Amino acid sequence: MRKILLASLAAVFTLGLMSSCSKDDDGPGPDLTDYAAKIAGIFKGDMTVALGEAQPGAPTTEKIYVTRTGENKVTMEIKNFTYEGMSLGNIEIKDVAVAATKATDASAAYKCAVTGKGTVSINLNGVPLTADVEVSGTVANDKADIKIVVDAAGLKVNVGFAGDKIGADTPDYALDIAGTYTGKMIVTVGDTPVGPTKQEIVFARQNENVVQMSMEDFSFGGASLGKIVLSDVTVTKKDAGYTVAGEGDVKVSLAGNPLTVKVKLEGTVENKATELVMTINVPGVGDVKAEFTGAIEYVPSDQAELLSIEFADNAKVAVQPATTDGKNYTFAMTADATADDLKGLVPTIVVSEMATVVPASNKTVDFSQGAVDFVVTAEDGTTTATYTVACVGKQTSLASFEEWEKEYLVLFPGGSPMEVGMQPIASSGWATSNSAAMILSDVPYKPVSPIDAGYKGKGAQIYSIDARTYYEALPTMVPALAAGSLFIGEFKLNMTNTLASTRFGALCDTKPTFVSGYYKYAPGDSMINNIGEALKDAGTDECSIVAVLYEVENEEDETLDGSNVLNDSRIVASAIMTSGEQKDFKQFGLELNYTGEYNPANKYKFAIVCSSSKNGSGYKGPEGTVLGARGSMLIVDEISVYSAF
Template sequence: MKKNLFYLFALICSMSLFTACSDDDDPVYPIEEELAGTYKGTLDIELDGTPMANGMPKNITIAKAGNNIISLELKDFNFMEMNLGTIKLEKCVLKQNGTSYTFAGSQELNLSGIGKCNVDVAGTINNGKAEANLNIDVLQLGQAVKVVYKGTKLTGSESSEAKITAFTIDSELVTEQPVIDEATGTITFKVRDTATNDDLKALKPIFTISEKATVTPASGVAQDFSGGKAVIYTVISENGTVKAYEVSIAGSQSELKFSFEEWETVPGTFLTNEYYSPLPTDLLATSAPGAAYLKLFKVTDLPVFQTDDKKEGESAIKLVTMDTSDKANALVPAITSGSVFTGKFVLNTGDRIASSKFGIAYDKRPVYFRGWYKYTPGAKYIDGSKATKPEEVIEKPDIVDECAIQAVLYEAVDADGKEVILTGHDINTSDYRVAIARLEDGTAKAEYTYFDIPFTFLTGKAYETSKTYKLAIVCSSSKDGDSFMGAGGSTLILDELEVIGESVAAE
């Protein structure tokens, strides 16, 4: 019994002596205090001596694995569109040389997609900076991958956000500004169908990113989006988190645009005043032809003018509401609002509201109605809807006039195959209407104001390729002018009206 206790005591002592000798032999380095942590840096990669990547952003993690041993981890290692998974070397032996440390290690790893590999690493750590050379022998392929890493240790307080927070392209070729889909990492936009490849090679995206992040390519640099090409933007957060965005054109759109640059003068006759019409007259019409007949009642004013008070180009269109209440009768309305619309004006003395024939043929699905306007309401609002003589006109001092700007897509043919033509009677109520884009704020605007209104499809309605449609753009200096209500002198100036549409393939 005493002999057994002696042997047990001797064994314990010998184990303690071995451990103490081992601790004494292995140097103890301040790994956790100085070396361990995450390093933000870049990789250069070669495959059998051929460069495959340069400056690829990547983080590595160094951790303590012993008194003089560290582990090195490189997560999500990928190149040539192959993700090889995580490379982790468990035992890299440290050696100190002044303030610098060198490390080296070797390990067999089973990497995703390529199988077993022999991985050797050698590197240095000095004053918060790490460099490492990894040699990876891909046994199954008989190829060698060389990786050179350089990075700087993070404090742990750096931001991890790596986002493109806003993205625009300032070009008339872009009909739909870029939309960021954070979940998929994609940014898409649409362009005019008239854009050429040369045009698409010169687009300059302007964008902002997360605070303290960096990005390549830089904002404001022209990129090539021609031929369906995508541009990859890589955002790197302060702490090295990487987010890539693929930017591309999602489709093309057409435009129907009216800039009111060209006009024609329509000579007066013994019945009518001279007036002016914006071109093209096969698409555009105004209320001026009807007002021209007021010459018979010694009215020389006009509701439609070409003006040099423009937003772009040389001219714009000015619509003015005429107060003719002092001459009101069965043929003279108390109010004649200035209006411009797509369609035709065909005077109907028995039904003046039906004189405006709204709409032109349109074979696209409308997406946006856009343009510029300014508006000044007249001083005295009157209701002449039932007036057949001046004393029947009603003043309404509590009402301030508003303008009307809208676009309407409607079915061009009814169930019996007859042409549908909407007028002032039913442009806002007809069941043939399919989609509308209407300016909701018709109040005063002293300066040019931009509107960009998406078309809204009415309940139960959709664009059908089997049907034919008309598009009515209708703008008026008095929103209730078709009911002969408004304020004399109300003035609406319009420029650069356009409807953006998309071609839809037949099912």
């Protein structure tokens, strides 16, 4: 019936009306009055619509704009005509003739009898029809009373309008905000917000300064209420925008059962954008809060970022996915993990607001065949970004630095051992540079020492010592800055080549792929170069953590040291991390980059080297080489090595 009504109304107002008017003076002589000028103006009043013999529906406030287009000719227009929440747009009637007729009311300054008959073409449910139209009514003393009857294939639609001419147009705020608003909605049940999700809300003019609000497919917690329609929402002007407010009972359906919910709506509209808060009281559930922000000219986001990915509550994942370049993520598994464990991982993924990701969050993904691409599509549906997530291996060793022992140095064959500090127990495979600083006294810390406040229990503290006093006395033996180092390998003092004293690496029978751990770092307060000068404008010190795998033929004789740990031709894989200040413990991850061929039949050594000053080994370099800062302190803990399955 509604479609019949709308189609009929659209047809009615395409009819050219014939009308006649009279003045209240019926004296002799021709009537030369231009009645088009008399009735021109704006008429505002009630419009009703009835189908057949049914009672008319509730009246809506409408305006008819009458414009003189010539002598005794006008154009009549209804702007933004709506009925029951649906809009017909502007309806314009051209070439309406106005002519004199006898007045029956002596008090009337003029009276026009409006009559007309004709046929119009209408479109009913996509089927073109011809309808008969009859118009009758009067315009007298600035009052209009018009009736329109449309007969379409035996179905009659009766339209009535009664209104007064007004001096000036009055604002209709409902027209100002009417439209479809697209945006984002967050739905909260109890204390748990969900979203945002994309939603559309329609404001349709219902009456002057009154709109009807509707939205399709509203749901919460997996339960759908379907379409929600709230009538009689009041629109009020406020500053540069408008406020909207309304409440009432709304009939919906929950799980196929009819249900009545109470809906309260409040919000603002400004510059065709809206912010709304809707409270929906659902029997048996309580209040469901829906917060909406949207606009008529809505521009969907082009953001397609993967903000985070993790395998929550999975005990087999030792290191959660992390990235160094923003595109490629790596993670690692525990020592007892198998390749089958990679088949059933469930990532929890956070992407840009309103974006989507495939594979989807909280769905099982198989990582056993290698890296998996995750494609994020922005809200605009066209912008995409691809992120790669791969497992780098499983844990094959862990250095927790809980157990330490005294460290000794024997300077000469047959000499007495000299205590030089503390080192991780020998079975751990880790060594220190403490022996290199054996002659340094009156220093606050050894180059390497245990610390109780590690990331988890004890940790290893690595320290850069200002050794300029000793350097001045023994420049060939003592560097101006003694940067502490903790490493996998052994320390054997080499008096003629002190850089060769650190023998980096231990035999490795797996293919290491990744190193992780925790660190924090405090750079020292004064940079020093290799000739003992304190520097004011040399920047800030940084620490370094290096991982390197290199091939050997002779286990005893072949090793890397401080002079070649980053550039030896035997290196097949390496990774390095440098960092400035890091006040709190932070996890680091080093993915080894294989630049040479790995053959499991060959022999390899693997080393991790942690230094409190990344350039500390440069004391043999050109004069003026910056070494680092006195007092720089690196703390490391829980260092794990991961190897391929």
